[in-house]
Amino acid sequence: MKSKDAPKPAGPKLAEFLCFAIYSTNLAYGRAYKPILDALGLTYPQYIAIVALWEEDHQTVSSLGEKLFLESNTLTPILKKLEAMGYVRRQRDREDERQVLVSLTDSGRRLREKGLGMNLVKASGLTPEEFSTMQKGVVTLRDNLIKAARGKK
Amino acid sequence: MKSKDAPKPAGPKLAEFLCFAIYSTNLAYGRAYKPILDALGLTYPQYIAIVALWEEDHQTVSSLGEKLFLESNTLTPILKKLEAMGYVRRQRDREDERQVLVSLTDSGRRLREKGLGMNLVKASGLTPEEFSTMQKGVVTLRDNLIKAARGKK
DNA sequence: TGCGATTTAATCGCATACGACTTATCTGTA
DNA sequence: TACAGATAAGTCGTATGCGATTAAATCGCA
Structure with a gap:
């Protein structure tokens, strides 16, 4: 099954960008x-x-x-x-x-x-463990990005 | 070791908010x-x-x-x-x-x-597996939030 | 067929983010 | 102690997000 008609370039896919996941989740939280x-x-x-x-x-x-x-x-x-x-x-x-x-x-x-309690844990659809894991992971990501950005400056 | 002098109310801690983790990570990505x-x-x-x-x-x-x-x-x-x-x-x-x-x-x-390749995988400080897991998790979170927000409207 | 309801994009006003710059104050040192 | 440089907050201009609204085109149904 080769390419059919649309060129459909093999570029990066928006849906796979972590930055876009964060960006759009931030909008959703808002x-x-x-x-x-x-x-x-x-x-x-x-x-x-x-x-x-x-x-x-x-x-x-x-x-x-x-x-x-x-x-x-x-x-x-x-x-x-x-x-x-x-x-x-x-x-x-x-x-x-x-x-x-x-x-x-x-x-x-x-x-x-x-x-308050406006924590929205419910709306996240995550178990408390998942919530906590995600939270820690995102914080680590943030701190790495900050470090990387600092290095560039 | 009871409370010493600062009242330090037992309120919610910013550092534990998932919404804040997402918010600040979005700034960091920017x-x-x-x-x-x-x-x-x-x-x-x-x-x-x-x-x-x-x-x-x-x-x-x-x-x-x-x-x-x-x-x-x-x-x-x-x-x-x-x-x-x-x-x-x-x-x-x-x-x-x-x-x-x-x-x-x-x-x-x-x-x-x-x-392009501006994917910034390096700067994330995550292994490819972690990166992918995080990405999927955040997307799930986003979609849950969207669903929850829709319900409210 | 006619016309009110719906759909789509655009406009406007307000509230962030942030780079570049300004102003006021403070610090270290000759 | 005088003063160049550093530091803290604030101002200004630009670019989003987004609620409320508008304008134009289309749709649906009596």
């Missing part, structure tokens, strides 16, 4: 979380910023950025919005005026009760 | 691909659109969108840019004027030789 986040009035990046602050309050922008893999150019507008919504406080560090310390307000802390 | 894509003068979404067209040329916007998990509101501007760059052609379907058919130009087809 859509799956949307209804829950809408109820909280937050976007996904706003939400993870809040989660990071639950874990460790009173952080600088760059320390927060390291945890979220974002830099000030992306994070600052998000934090300003959260400030406008009354969930965080931003204040210059007295010790080093270059830095800005970000802290949760009571209102921001109260968000914890409202929307 | 950074890892950047140097290669810059050399081609393409962004990542532009690139995957081209790959999808290598696989199946002469598609409608919505058929392309199904493969890329994007809709016309996102895809149209990307396709117009690719058209302006001379890599694709966009023409109304004579049979059904609502549809727009997207095809690669010779220039678009030639991109295949230029930047």
Whole structure:
């Protein structure tokens, strides 16, 4: 059975790209979380910023950025919005005026009760073991990519 | 060893979220691909659109969108840019004027030789088996999420 | 056959990401 | 101590994603 009529080049297949699997899964997560986040009035990046602050309050922008893999150019507008919504406080560090310390307000802390357990483990369709294995694998992948990207720079 | 002084609430940990693993890995992929894509003068979404067209040329916007998990509101501007760059052609379907058919130009087809094998398997730090397992697992996750999101709507 | 419902692409506004740059502050050292 | 260089946050421009809406074409059925 040779080639019939369509040329169908033997190029790379989108469906086999790991990068595309990650990319499209990220889009899918966004859509799956949307209804829950809408109820909280937050976007996904706003939400993870809040989660990071639950874990460790009173952080600088760059320390927060390291945890979220974002830099000030992306994070600052998000934090300003959260400030406008009354969930965080931003204040210059007295010790080093270059830095800005970000802290949760009571209102921001109260968000914890409202929307959570929003872990979406169910929607993943994975067993807890699979979930955990996948999670660890993806994190390893991420860290390898970061390392590789750093090397290129 | 009880709690010492920091309140450290027992909330969800960012590092354990699968959604965050996917989100941050997507960012990491973007950074890892950047140097290669810059050399081609393409962004990542532009690139995957081209790959999808290598696989199946002469598609409608919505058929392309199904493969890329994007809709016309996102895809149209990307396709117009690719058209302006001379890599694709966009023409109304004579049979059904609502549809727009997207095809690669010779220039678009030639991109295949230029930047590829850009699979980044190396940078992933995974063995081929791990790579393949991960890829399949993430795709399953994505499809489950899509299904779950559809149910909510 | 006529016309309301549906389908398809496109437009618009908002919220990220991010490279390039700016501004303010701090640090190390001559 | 003065000042070049480093550092932190922020600004700006460009390119996605995506909800809401619009415009054009087609469909379905009374």
